Amino acid sequence: MKTETIHIESRTERLSAVREFVSEAxxxxxxxxxxxxxxxxxxxxxxxxxxxxxxRFDPTKKIAITVHAANGTFEIRIRDNGNxxxxxxIHQPDMKEYMTxxxxxxxxxxxxxxxxxxxxxxxxxxxxxxxxxxxFLAN
Amino acid sequence: xxxxxIGLREQNSVHILELKGYLDAHTAPKLExxxxxxxxxxxxxxxxxxxxxxxxxxAGLGVFMAFIEDVRKHSGDIKLTNMSPKVYNVFDLLGFPLxxxxxxxxxxxxxxxxxxxxxxxxxxx
Numbered sequence: 404m405k406t407e408t409i410h411i412e413s414r415t416e417r418l419s420a421v422r423e424f425v426s427e428a429x430x431x432x433x434x435x436x437x438x439x440x441x442x443x444x445x446x447x448x449x450x451x452x453x454x455x456x457x458x459r460f461d462p463t464k465k466i467a468i469t470v471h472a473a474n475g476t477f478e479i480r481i482r483d484n485g486n487x488x489x490x491x492x493i494h495q496p497d498m499k500e501y502m503t504x505x506x507x508x509x510x511x512x513x514x515x516x517x518x519x520x521x522x523x524x525x526x527x528x529x530x531x532x533x534x535x536x537x538x539f540l541a542n
Numbered sequence: 543x544x545x546x547x548i549g550l551r552e553q554n555s556v557h558i559l560e561l562k563g564y565l566d567a568h569t570a571p572k573l574e575x576x577x578x579x580x581x582x583x584x585x586x587x588x589x590x591x592x593x594x595x596x597x598x599x600x601a602g603l604g605v606f607m608a609f610i611e612d613v614r615k616h617s618g619d620i621k622l623t624n625m626s627p628k629v630y631n632v633f634d635l636l637g638f639p640l641x642x643x644x645x646x647x648x649x650x651x652x653x654x655x656x657x658x659x660x661x662x663x664x665x666x667x
Contacts, residue, residue, distance in 0.1 A: 414568075418566050419568070422597075451567040451599065451600075510600035511600040513636065517635050
């Protein structure tokens with residue numbers, strides 16, 4: 404198993420560094436450029452949600468991004484200790500309905516689920532939140 | 543460091559925004575400001591040329607969502623052009639082709655503003 408972690412400050416200007424870190428790991432693991440792009444976008448969306456919602460743009464906070472790559476499974480864990488949220492409230496929106504009303508937020512969660520094979524959450528209120536984004540390498 | 547730039551041109555009273563680089567939550571406010579400036583000066587016929595746009599996240603897509611209703615209320619439109627397949631796929635995943643006209647070439651989008659006989663909500667990509 405290969406595991407790598409970076410820690411970033413909760414600032415949107417760090418998103419490009421996160422995308423580069425994840426892209427490099429996904430490329431090395433053997434994903435196509437198309438899949439590398441999907442993984443980087445999903446991780447960007449997860450980190451953007453943390454910066455905006457869990458930490459409410461507090462730049463003194465930290466986010467840990469860990470990549471586990473083994474046995475055809477590529478997993479990225481995005482961990483913060485900001486405001487907890489209830490994953491049960493995050494439902495799959497009806498995109499046609501959504502677009503018709505020009506709603507702006509919540510697109511990131513939909514994208515994460517569309518781009519990855521699995522999205523899991525582990526929430527320990529007051530302690531930490533973790534989003535796990537998983538993609539399988541096709542044989 | 544994200545690199546994102548916006549150019550602005552005008553042709554036949556159509557205002558063309560040229561996006562270059564990476565459009566994410568960090569750089570989206572630049573696009574928001576550019577669109578706000580256009581609307582603030584009552585310019586509602588807008589083409590967004592994505593030829594040099596390397597990347598877009600939902601923060602960038604959200605900016606188009608934020609302005610389209612207001613633009614159309616004033617009989618204008620935001621039309622999108624010249625997307626790479628990678629960028630188009632993100633728009634497509636979120637259903638944008640249902641509500642936005644997306645053209646392969648900028649000139650086709652400009653011409654469309656003067657062709658009122660066609661349905662403005664059809665998909666052209």
